[in-house]
Structure formats: structure tokens, C-alpha cells
Amino acid sequence: MSSMYKVIKEQIESFYLIRRLSLYELKSANNNNYLGMLWEILNPGIQITIFWFVFGFGIRGGRDVDGVPFFQWMLAGIIVWFFVNPSISQGSKSIYSRIKMISKMSFPMSVIPTYVIFSKLYPHLVLTIISIIILHFTGFPISIYLIQIPYFLFGTVALLLAISLITSTLSTIVRDMQQIVQAILRVMIYLLPVLWVTFSLPEWVQSVMKINPIFYLVEGYRHALLGQGWYITADIPYTFYFWGVVLVLFWIGSALHVKFRKHFIDFL
């Protein structure tokens, strides 16, 4: 419990640092490209086009999803994935790849995964706004349900932080962890209601898929962006489950992080 408090305190105290460092992070990742940060938007754009072609046009043959055209249905969910995927994969290698740079013990180390995640937040915000505009002109006008977006955004950041605290600590100690994370991420998109529709599955299979907390976020974003309803209150036990998972992961993550952070440099 005390390590959880410590980590939260560090995040709040270093908020300015997190903001500045995340901008540098974004900059140094894109400095080599002529198009620079535009790639943060172009890359998802290319993927969305291909996924729409393969799954929407090819496999589904252009059929809609419960009255929603496939493209819009996919877009509203996949933008969460474009935030979650790079955040987890970069977040889990954040500590061991930067520890040399941070040669000071006084630097709050729990901030490292946070600023890496924040550097992925800016492209996500831009992508969300672009999606809202696209959806507005393709039959899903801006509605009151959009005010759920800040809530789900906060939920996503909280979950990513909790996960990255665990994976960044473990992958610093045992480098194989990074491979495990990559392997899971590579297939994760197929276990989420992003590219294909899960309604047709038996009830119990759907329940199993809902164990994954990212499922909650994808459906939440979709309800908000497509104006399908209030997802937070539609399934209250699921909302409680989600925050329970975040809390437990955060508790494990901060305990691990605080226990091992003094020795991170020894594991290099």
C-alpha cells in the first residue's frame, strides 16, 4: 500500500517533468523521418485501410455490424488499440533502455514508463479528434455521448500505467519478458472486438473475452464515438470489474517497482 502511495505521489509531483519529457520522447522518435510526427498519424491510417480491405471488404463482404457500416464500427474501436499497443510495448522496455541516460538516483524512476505512455497520448488525441470528424460526416454526428471519452481516456491511461509498471520492472530484470509482451501484443488485437464481431459467439466465450480489461475500453470508446449509449452505466458490474483490475495491477506494479528500482542498474 505504501509503495502505491509513493508511486502516485511521484507522478503528481513530477507532472511538469512528465509533460516535458514526453515531448522530447516524441521528438527523438521521429527526428530521423522527413515527415516527422506526421508518421504517428500516417501509420495508423495505412493499417486502418488495410484492415478495412481485408476484414470489411474481403471477409465480411461489406456487410454492416448491427446497422453500423463496418468501417465506422472498426474505426471507433481500433483507435484505442493504436494507443494501447505502442504504449505497452514501449512502456515495458522504457526502464532498461533509458536507465543509462538517467544517471541520477534522485530522479523518480516510476516516471519513466509514464512519460513514455504520455508521448503516445498526443498522437492518440489527434487520432481521436480526426475520427470524431470523420464519423461526424459519415453518419455519426457529434452527440452528448462523446463526453464519455475523457472518462475512458483516463481509464486507458490508468490501465496502461499499471501494466507498464509491472512489465517494465520485470523486463529489466529478465529481458525475456519483453519477448513475452511482444508475443502477446501481436495476437491481442484478434482477441478484442476490433476487427471482427463477437456477438455471434456463445455467451460464455464472450464473457471469457471480457476478462481482458482492454475489451471494456474498446467497447466504451465505441459507444461514445458512435453515440450508442452510456457504456459506464450500461453494465455497472463490468465497470467495477475494470477498476478492480486496474487497482490490483497498479498495486502489484508499484510494489514490484519500488522493491527493485534501487537495483535496476545492476541488472543491465
Add this chain to the structure above:
Amino acid sequence: MSKSVIVKNVTKKYKLYKKTSEKLLDIILPKSYGEDFYALRDISFEAEEGDIIGFVGVNGSGKSTLSNVIAGVIPQTEGTIDIKGQASLIAVSAGLNNQLTGRENIELKCLMLGFSKKEIKELESDIIEFAELDKFIDQPVKSYSSGMKSRLGFSISVHTDPDVLIIDEALSVGDKAFADKCLDKMNEFKSRGKTMFFISHSIGQMKQFCEKAVWLEFGQIRMIGSINEVIPEYEKFLNEYKLMSAQEKKDFRDKALQRQSEPMLSL
């Protein structure tokens, strides 16, 4: 004068593993796996404000480990280090981001040290001027020569005004003119009562600058005292070591390595 750095019974133990599986078992199980190696063993000394202490010793004697431990980069296994104020380590290319430009690195590094945006703005021009980077400051650091990198690193560190400065071989890459400029800066620090640790293989620089010296040999203090006492002894040892035959040198190293693996005797 008051003490600014007190190093007491500092020991740094590393584990040498033969296989990666040993490392994993060592983390998970309470039983100890792997061979112990003492990079530093029971180091104790004190430094007063305004002291400039040189660390000498052959390769692998623990000079860099000791400087990293004092700077707080590496945690010690046992013992305590009390430092009055903030310590700053300058090593070759320490903590520069290769993808970013020199100017961005200045801001990044200062941010991490806890400076505000306004303070960084004020420091920036001084840092650039001291580093003599001129128009290269807006080029990415990956295109810098090693001399340029170390000049930038040195310049950032001295301008952030640390209380204790640790210089690990950082001057050996710069040219004579820059080294002299750094020595001037360090003399200024000295007059302001800052403590400095200086690691260099150049005995000339050491004599010119340090007052005290710590001679490390295979992780232990062989001799400690004023520069005039330690350096002649050290030079004598170096000459003897040079004259040894290859076999004798190997025996000498083997014996020392074995000593570094022995468990600590509890007092």
C-alpha cells in the same frame, strides 16, 4: 572545515554467473547462486569542503565503480555514503540522447536535474559558450565527435552547479586548451569550497590539480594521503609492474582476482 563526503565501509559486490539460468535462480530462490566478486571492499575515507581528491589505480581496480557509487548511480551493497548536497558525475558521453540536438540535450538534462524552464533558458547560453560548440549546437548529438560530446557533458554538469563533482576520465578526450579551461573552472569551484573527485590516467593532470589521492588496488584502498606521498609510490609500483614478465603479471592478477572473490571476513 566541515566534512562534505563521508564514505564508510563501502562494499560493492557483484555476482558472476556462469549461465543465465543461475542468474534467474538467484533472483527467485533465497539460496545464493553464482560466484561473488567484490568490485569494492570496505572502502572508507572522508573528504572536506574544497578538497580535490584523485583516484589512481590500474585498470579494473574499481575507480569507476567507486565514482559511480559516490554519485549515486550504482547502489552500494554495504556501507554508507553521506554527501552534503548534490553530487554530479561527468563521464565520457554520460547521459546524452543521440537522437536529439545539443540544445535539446541541454534542456533535457537540466529538466531531469530539476531545473525550471526559466532557469534553463538562463543557463543555456553559458553552457553553449563554454562547450565551444557554436553552430553545431543545433545538430544531433550522434554526429558529434567524442571530444564534442565530452565538452557538452562537462559544460552541462559544471553549469548545473553541483556541490560535489566527480570527473571520470572526461578530460582525457578534450584537447589541451579545453582541458586547461576545465581546470580553470575546477579551480574556481575549489575556491568556492566544492569537493571534487578526479579520475584520470594522466599523472601529470593529477599532480597539477589534486591535493589528495586514493590509490585503489583490486577494490581495496592500498594507500591514501596527500598527492605528494601517494603518486611517487604509485609511479614506483607502475614501474615495477611494467618490468614484470608476462607470467608474473598474470600471477599477480590471478592472486588479486582470487582475493576479490573471497567472502568478506566479518569483523
